[in-house]
Amino acid sequence: MPAKVGADKKQAHPVVGGAAAQRRLSQSHRGSTGDFRDDDQELGNMPATYMGEHNLFGRQDDQLKLTDTELNEEHTRILTARNPEAAENIVRFSHKERMFKLIPHVDQLAVHFQLDSNLVHKDSEDGKRQLVHDTEDQRIQETEVTTTAVDQDGEVKTKEGEEDDEEKAKKTTASTGKAKKLTNQFNFSERASQTYNNPSRDRETFVEQTPRATISDNVSQWSICDAYNEDFEQQQKAKEKEQKKVSVKKEDERKKKFVVADQHTVDDMTKFTRSKAASISLKILERMINQNTFDDIAQDFKYWEDAADEYREQEGSLLPLWLFQYSMVKKLACTNLTWNTHYNDLFAVAFGSYDFLKQSRGMFVIYSLKNPSFPENIFQTESGVMSLDFHPHYANLLCCGFYDGSVAVYNIADENKQPKYHSTSRNGKHTDPVWQVCWQKDDLDNNLNFYSVSSDGRVVCWTIVKNDLMYTDVVQLKLEKPASQSEEGIPLASLGCGTCFDFNKQQDYLFIVGTEEGKIHKCSKSYNNQFLDTFDAHHMAVYAVRWNKFHSKIFASCSADWTVKIWDINFKDPLFVYDLGSPVGDVVWAPYSSTVFAACTADGKVYVFDLNVNKYEPVCEQIVVQKKRTKLTHITLNQRYPILLAGDDRGNVISLKLSPNLRKKPKVKKGQEVAEGPEAEIAKLEKILSLIRDPDDIKSKSLGQQGTTTSITTN
């Protein structure tokens, strides 16, 4: 017996249609006994109750006897599509690989039955007969057991015309008659299933596009060639520039064009700016710019004449022009102003401090009218500069007196900002501030010399001898003692303080000195110890004394006692006295007229007097300062231009233009010659003076009458 028990696992087969499981033919073929037994081979599956009956069936003697437990064993039967007869390990020789290879897939087809037959056309006689036969058979079958047969092995059976009875049982017929529907002949059902598809999800992201740019061009042979040529030229130029030195053309002031060489390196630029040639050009350029900036002022300076002066006979006005300011001197007061003798547009301003307690550094600057925005030269000094003076012949020499009592001579053309000569304490320096300095004519040895007056009561003459500064005391300002005072001991002569002096233009040896006590002394260079004369001029310190530029006998003085007085050197009393209401800082005669003088006061006003026009009232009285409570300290008039400069204690210098009325020449009567020149001026002044003076006054006030018995008046 084939050992089916336990070896085969047959799949449990679901019965379709509810029909009883038909014993397979194959089983029945193989079944050895041939008896019709239901699963008698697999006795193990039988329930126990059935066991008892199996004895009834009669067992063969040589049948395998199994114990009860063995009988009760469960054997699963699984139905597979394997062909049990088929070999499981077939090995064939593969020529390709030249070796024996196990064939993994063995054909599991087992043909159980095969019948060859033929087809008969249904319309033929034979076919018709067949059909009739079939339908009859069908009727028979339907009444009998209809069977369904399921082909489990998947055997494909070909339908044929002739059939066995046994095969009829297999056939399932659902159709009757001729109208046969070919239906599911094998009663198979479709089986399908849907696997689980994971749901898909869209994922998207947006990437920023890399930045792009477009470019377009045409290229051709000529454009390439041009490009090369251009590049070549540029290279040549670069080589040339490296070799070339910097050169700047000097330009005339009138020309507006200015050539500056291209500079690549910083070093070249700095060298260029510091070279002398460049500085001249830069200066010119600066002046041009200033001219443009202050264009309207420059026009006024040249051309503007106050039209109102035609209607005002006795009045004039001052037109403010440039304001000279410099940041470094804002805290200093202008202590002196002086014009250069050679260059009419150049003037020097001294800066220092009048305050006794607040003494600091000082400086003096040289300005040019052509460049109002910045000084031409700046000289810093250790102590405040109180006075300065340009040499009448050597326009670059400037002497100055300091607050600390020393004097110095500068060469302003010098690059080095140090004085050429400087007086030291060993060298006869003054012990008090030097209030005024003045150049004199060269002495007999052709040495330059200048004078200085100071609060220590000395008037000193300094001579430049062989690179040295030699001093000579000229006069000592002795104080007059009142006659009543009598002392037993040696009378100590105390010195007064000199504040200003002036030398007579015509008689060089004659000079007048003003003092703090208010006296004015007439002195001579030849007499050391004695004054020629003394005027009790003012009650307070005399700030300025000035000789008239034309008349050798007239001088003016101004003082802190608010007055300006005009004197004749021969007379004790002043000719004119003007009370200006505030301390008068400076008085100056006009260079163009013997009767015009200007004064500046501490309340910021400038007064211009013209004795020809009005003997008692100023022709012009004008506030010129910008801020209130600025004191005007010094004033000066230009030789050539009708410009007046006024310096104040805030470090500003204001320039003013004199209106025509202030510059008047006397009216000419018809027929008369136009009188010009100094003589005319003198005559003019004389005429005025003569109007004032009575013949009696001459007698009583004359200085020469003092102590003499001769008198013109009759007793």
Next chain:
Amino acid sequence: MAAEGGEAETQQKEESKRHTYPLVRTCDMNDELKTECMELCVTACEKFSQNNESAARMIKETMDKKFGPTWQCIVGEGFGYFIEHEVKSLLYMFFGGTTAIIVWKCA
């Protein structure tokens, strides 16, 4: 006339000698990228002086390998162009007096 012709010839020869160096017209690249690219272009043009296409191929493929996709390259003697290029990836230069090379990157 002959002398003038001769002069013109010598001038031309001089010019051609002058104009053989690589002249960069437009460059939007980092310095190292620029130098490498320039050298590559010069090499390619010298190697394939007769064949612009091969020179361009060499340049493009080498640039792709070295600096990533995707480079474009045109080598020629007379053309107009209008291209869009990625920023910092453009070189436009002349070489040899007659050839113009433009290399740019754009995906």
